[in-house]
Amino acid sequence: MSDAPILEVRNVSRSYRKGGFFGGTHFKAVDEVSFTLPAKPQVFSIVGESGSGKTTLARMVLRLVEPSEGDIRLLGRPLTGKEGRINDLEFRRLVQPIFQNPFEAFSAYLPIEDYLRRTALNLRVAKTVEEANQLADRALRSVNLSLERIRGKYIRQFSGGELQRISVARALIPQPKLIVADEPVSMVDASLRMSIVNLFRTIVEEQGVSFIYITHDLSTAYYLSDQVAIMNRGRVVESGVPTDILDNPTEAYTRELMAAIPTVGERWSELEDIGRTYPTHSSRQQTGSNQPPANA
Numbered sequence: 001m002s003d004a005p006i007l008e009v010r011n012v013s014r015s016y017r018k019g020g021f022f023g024g025t026h027f028k029a030v031d032e033v034s035f036t037l038p039a040k041p042q043v044f045s046i047v048g049e050s051g052s053g054k055t056t057l058a059r060m061v062l063r064l065v066e067p068s069e070g071d072i073r074l075l076g077r078p079l080t081g082k083e084g085r086i087n088d089l090e091f092r093r094l095v096q097p098i099f100q101n102p103f104e105a106f107s108a109y110l111p112i113e114d115y116l117r118r119t120a121l122n123l124r125v126a127k128t129v130e131e132a133n134q135l136a137d138r139a140l141r142s143v144n145l146s147l148e149r150i151r152g153k154y155i156r157q158f159s160g161g162e163l164q165r166i167s168v169a170r171a172l173i174p175q176p177k178l179i180v181a182d183e184p185v186s187m188v189d190a191s192l193r194m195s196i197v198n199l200f201r202t203i204v205e206e207q208g209v210s211f212i213y214i215t216h217d218l219s220t221a222y223y224l225s226d227q228v229a230i231m232n233r234g235r236v237v238e239s240g241v242p243t244d245i246l247d248n249p250t251e252a253y254t255r256e257l258m259a260a261i262p263t264v265g266e267r268w269s270e271l272e273d274i275g276r277t278y279p280t281h282s283s284r285q286q287t288g289s290n291q292p293p294a295n296a
């Protein structure tokens with residue numbers, strides 16, 4: 001296995017224009033952000049309020065938006081620029097997205113199995129339909145589904161939670177190194193959120209895939225992550241392991257974030273419940289238990 005970090009984000013900024021063409025000003029949606037995902041697979045969460053720059057940062061890592069300044073490297077190789085840039089096909093095999101709305105991730109007119117097969121063939125990780133079927137089935141099985149179970153079905157025949165699990169399966173088809181998940185559970189029924197979040201953890205541990213988990217939800221970030229970065233107005237204001245950051249926030253903004261979210265009372269009592277029912281990732285590491293909660 002290569003020792004190169006999976007991802008290095010170095011002093012990355014993205015500017016946009018605000019206001020009219022005449023008299024408008026530029027502002028930085030992302031302002032000199034740096035972080036590293038080491039070679040060892042992990043979940044890195046980026047947490048912040050709406051407008052803090054999380055999606056812009058995710059889109060730069062996904063190469064959907066060009067940084068105005070700075071440098072992003074995947075496995076030591078630049079994502080942008082001319083020298084040694086990873087080509088598009090290779091990039092899409094290495095890095096896969098999961099978006100907020102699973103209903104927008106698939107065509108309404110194509111049976112899901114066709115979509116998954118096409119993903120395998122387009123990414124050239126399968127040469128034949130038979131191989132594509134095998135890859136799709138393997139990916140579906142890792143999210144507790146199978147090709148058999150989705151055969152002939154269209155998106156309207158699935159719930160949001162099932163469809164988001166299929167989005168995870170789609171992302172797993174090329175066996176990527178990194179999945180960038182932007183608010184992946186915010187549109188999923190609350191009762192199913194933990195099962196999807198637990199799935200991410202299992203995928204990290206069993207398949208060696210790293211995750212960037214973008215969320216405004218501190219409780220799932222705390223539970224799931226190896227590292228957390230708190231974003232405010234385009235900047236990372238605090239980062240580290242979740243117990244250090246969220247149990248002893250040093251930044252006023254982090255404390256505000258914990259206090260200002262409208263559902264905060266429920267959130268943090270929910271977190272205490274999570275702690276009781278589901279040990280956090282770091283407490284699991286301490287006890288050596290790797291088991292997801294029985295009811296997740």
Ligand SMILES: Nc1ncnc2c1ncn2[C@@H]1O[C@H](COP(=O)(O)OP(=O)(O)OP(=O)(O)O)[C@@H](O)[C@H]1O
Binds near residue numbers: 050057
């Ligand atoms: N293409 C764009 N043109 C102009 N401004 C933009 C563009 N994309 C994002 N912005 C602005 O950049 C800032 C950060 O937006 P971004 O979507 O990255 O934040 P976010 O933290 O992901 O918020 P949310 O959770 O609401 O998606 C916002 O002020 C947004 O309006």
